[in-house]
Amino acid sequence: MDEEVKSPAPPPPPEGEQKPTAEKPAAAAPAKPAAPPKPAAPAKPAGPVPVPWTSPLVEKYRSQYGSGLEAQTYLGQNYLTVDRSLIPDILRLLRDEEQFDYCVDVTAAHYPKREKQFDVIWILYSFPRNERMRVKTQIADGASIPSSVSIWPTANWLEREVYDMFGIKFDGHPDLKRILLPDGWKGYPLRKDYGILQQDQEWVQINLGIESGQ
């Protein structure tokens, strides 16, 4: 689906032709007032763009799940953007059938201007294949997402951290509670609307007995 936007200013053109490099110089000129040294210039205006990722793995799941799944490669790193509804199934298949036995990381990113505000990202690695990939999905604020702890036990703390920092709830997580911040803390610090100096004043005053932590 062309709705797949990977960050606020989406560079990836609709998949198909990734080589509209013709208008590159025109776009470059007004964009940069202070042009740094030359070598960066050709890479910067257009930048590398994600290209479709083709592999037997992708073909297999594309035929199975169709439009709910998009496979791309950026700078040699492969990632699947999948519909939220596919989430527990596709992760389980990746572990069971494709040998992605090591869940490197579970993390998220917040895009407040988007309708579905959050990207949840699994970074996976396969020991037998020596291969990495990422699985991304988008969810709205307040929506929950199935937990992957039953697939990779390591996701336990990682999902707790995502919950702690972004407030994303993982359904079926055995013990979803804050991990780095204190239990009673209010607010989710890695959301974009949470200021860098912001803190839970009430918590600080009650628990630390000081006016402010600043």
Added chain:
Amino acid sequence: MTDRLNEVSRLDLETAEKPYLDSNELIINMGPRHPATHGVLRVILKLDGERVLGTECVIGYLHRGVEKIAENRTYTMFNPYVDRMDYCAAVSNGLGYCEAVEKLMNVEAPPRAQYIRVILTELNRIASHQLWLGTHALDIGAMTPLFYTFRDREEILKIFERYCGARLTTHAFRIGGCQYETYAGFEKDVTNFLTFFAPKIDEYETLLTTNRIWLERTKNVGVISAADAIALGVTGPVLRASGVKWDLRKAQPYANYSKFDFEIPVGTNGDTYDRYLVRMAEMRQSMRIVEQAVNGIPEGPIMGKVPKVIKPPVGEIYHSIEAPKGELGFFIVSDGSTQPYRLRVRPPSFVNLQALDIMVRGLLVADVVAVIGTIDIVLGEVDR
């Protein structure tokens, strides 16, 4: 298998229906200021007599919001912050971060910078393992290794100090290469260190490897199987001691590690003793790498062609390196501005610490101390 692992950190601490203390089980608190927790780690232990039934880690005491800070600093300004995560291996953190940004910008450090990076990173691996050995042995009750390792670590820190002025939080690398050219006599200092240090490892080993008390305290203590280690995402020496021959320097070479000849030491039992042996062997392998690097260091520039203002194109990248404690990854989302839109650190200590629960179940309280030591955590990195 996963059901058992999923029980990790689920202590039934509810007090309403269940009495906190009953005749069989006892819940006690270890830390956060305990001499053997290597910082501010609090472990809640559920005990049956002296046997550990389960644990729960309470972390976050050192949380500084590194990932939030990253979003509010430019790529260049954030560089020193990464040193403050795993402060025992600041050079490795810097390497991981700089390489991640370089990858995002599609630039590469010149060969000479790569060699300097490898030399310093491997020296830092040795220093990190020395610190681990000294404190780990001290926890178990052997005091002498601490003095030996700190004495020898000093020589590495001196090299760092002469190179960049700092001993611990070195900020040695810059995006695109290195800030500083090596000082006059750098190669000689490094070579001298190698000749100085080779017999010192033997000295450590004389103290411990066949020491009866050391064997009693570490053999078959904190065992983790290869399958459990993989399922729990454990990396680094802990994974290798369980028999998984996996090291990112070989599996997915970064910097210029593919140029060097070295082995990946592995263990068989996955116990505390094997992890000790693996790290000792790793120090020797690091010395091999440093030796090859210092002999092959080429002339040339130390800084690649990067613009003064670092503005990576829009995109996302994950890059990870083999830090002394395991896989250290940086996941960076760029929106094309001078600041990362999102920067995620995948900390090895944090993920490895999660395995503590499975490793200490059924052991004695005194072994918990040994197992915390053997995982080799740095709370600055766990909490970030």
